[in-house]
Amino acid sequence: MPLLHVPTIYVLMLAVMVLLGALTLFAWLQNRAVRALAWWGGAVLVMAAALGLLCLRGVIPDVYSLDLAYVVLFTACALMLEGARCFEGRRTSPFLLLAGAVTWIAACQIPALYESATARMIIVSAAIGSYSLGCAYVLWTGRAEPLLSRWPLIVLTALGGGLFLVRIPLAVAHPLAAAPVTSFEALQSFWFAIVSTFTLLFFIAINYLFLALTKERSELAHKRASMTDALTGLANRRAFLEFGEQCLKAPADGTIAFLLFDLDLFKSINDTHGHAMGDRVLRLFAQTLSANLPRGGVAGRLGGEEFAAILEGPDRQAASAAAERVRESFAAAARVVDGVAVAATVSVGLAHADSEPVGIEALCERADKALYTAKALGRNRVESAVDELVPLVPDASSGHRMPSSEHARAATKRAAA
Structure with a gap:
């Protein structure tokens, strides 16, 4: 055989x-x-x-x-x-x-x-x-x-x-x-x-x-x-912060911009029009944010009515212009939602970093301070951090610990109140 x-x-x-x-x-x-x-x-x-x-x-x-x-x-x-x-x-x-x-x-x-x-x-x-x-x-x-x-x-x-x-x-x-x-x-x-x-x-x-x-x-x-926020389809907090860390470890040429968004008086929208309308407003903002970011920009939802975006490469003027586009587009789109006069707006805090590695929490803290200023000055505006760029290496001798993103969001909520 x-x-x-x-x-x-x-x-x-x-x-x-x-x-x-x-x-x-x-x-x-x-x-x-x-x-x-x-x-x-x-x-x-x-x-x-x-x-x-x-x-x-x-x-x-x-x-x-x-x-x-x-x-x-x-x-x-x-x-x-x-x-x-x-x-x-x-x-x-x-x-x-x-x-x-x-x-x-x-x-x-x-x-x-x-x-x-x-x-x-x-x-x-x-x-x-x-x-x-x-x-x-x-x-x-x-x-x-x-x-x-x-x-x-x-x-x-x-x-x-x-x-x-x-x-x-x-x-x-x-x-x-x-x-x-x-x-x-x-x-x-x-x-x-x-x-x-x-x-x-x-x-x-x-x-x-x-x-x-x-x-x-x-x-x-x-x-x-x-890694995705179920309501908006954007990156969730975990995915967004992981991406941010990767960007900061290997940044593109130029600066890195961190944009922190918070919908103004969002609680009153929920209280007045119901949570279903609130969800529609959140989805509308997510769509507006994605549509108005420059190529290569990444957006995420940090939680509640708080969103963030990272832009690689643009100078201060370009990043500010992108933030203004988002703010203006959302104000126009959210004036009337599904036939209901909502007139939702958003405040934006903007921070920059050098093109060298830096912690994402440092950028979040500075953007949060700028957002606090935008809230204090009347909301529906973009404010940039006014101090120097985030240091390449945090000053260990100062003994100051970078606040977490949780702390940053808590500060934002206090400003929105």
């Missing part, structure tokens, strides 16, 4: 694919929001059915082991492509689902094509190769999403598709024998055994990577949710 026995490999491949398909569907049942798993699991099971029909070549009529087998195989490839499309948020395409199977059925109606082993191989290779490359392309279009498993999956699907397409010119240059393959005995060759083994390993790797891809996306979504 040869080391690589093709019938045994086929049976093993069939068993493994059934197991992979069942496990993928089980993973979908655990998280039905990921519909791509259902597409992919179904594709693997349908492909196992196609493989089972091909294994019976010479045992059952060709209409089942050849005609029907390739219809099922092309359907499985289409399901895999639709699984990738579903993963990237695209709608189901009936054309792509049926194109391969319909093409094969049409080819079977042409005797010259049906009776030619070379023609059959060209059609099969073109269909499977196109579906595989299509799968790779769809995954590549979503490359902006930072998922590590995406890249080996793209490479493998593209490689598989490319190998099938390479078979086309080879088949043209070296036509297959006219005699049909009617049993396993005709497949007993070392190279066919190698190809079958490679195909088995290929499907295991593809299925594992797809499961890993969906798991990575789920973990990324949870991570983003933990």
Whole structure:
């Protein structure tokens, strides 16, 4: 018995694919929001059915082991492509689902094509190769999403598709024998055994990577949710302060501006118009802030009606102009909210740092002092810190401890009262 026995490999491949398909569907049942798993699991099971029909070549009529087998195989490839499309948020395409199977059925109606082993191989290779490359392309279009498993999956699907397409010119240059393959005995060759083994390993790797891809996306979504303010969609306090620390450790050329925003008399808005209106005002300000920040600026919600932004690179005038744009735009947008006269405004405190590393809490403290001044001078205005830039290294000899951002926000609330 040869080391690589093709019938045994086929049976093993069939068993493994059934197991992979069942496990993928089980993973979908655990998280039905990921519909791509259902597409992919179904594709693997349908492909196992196609493989089972091909294994019976010479045992059952060709209409089942050849005609029907390739219809099922092309359907499985289409399901895999639709699984990738579903993963990237695209709608189901009936054309792509049926194109391969319909093409094969049409080819079977042409005797010259049906009776030619070379023609059959060209059609099969073109269909499977196109579906595989299509799968790779769809995954590549979503490359902006930072998922590590995406890249080996793209490479493998593209490689598989490319190998099938390479078979086309080879088949043209070296036509297959006219005699049909009617049993396993005709497949007993070392190279066919190698190809079958490679195909088995290929499907295991593809299925594992797809499961890993969906798991990575789920973990990324949870991570983003933990770093995002649910009401406004901005970075939450933790994420914003972490980003601020990173900016201060590796600042851009020029200065770094820290803008601290506090909605004026927000408590009276809640008391007068209700908390639902208050939430709408907060979302409106978040949208206004994001729309008016310069490119590269990052905004976050520190809590309650307090927001902050960090701008890398602008000079004092540019940072002040950005703060004024936010203030003016919000005053105009919040004059009437959903038909209700709200006339909400915002006060802004602005502080700068040198382009050398400095603590985020120092900037927050100075911006808070400027915000206190804006509140004291009548609100709805921008005030900049008037003392010198934050020192590059805090003066340890003074024994003064930088106040925390919690303390800074408490001071802001006292000023707003």
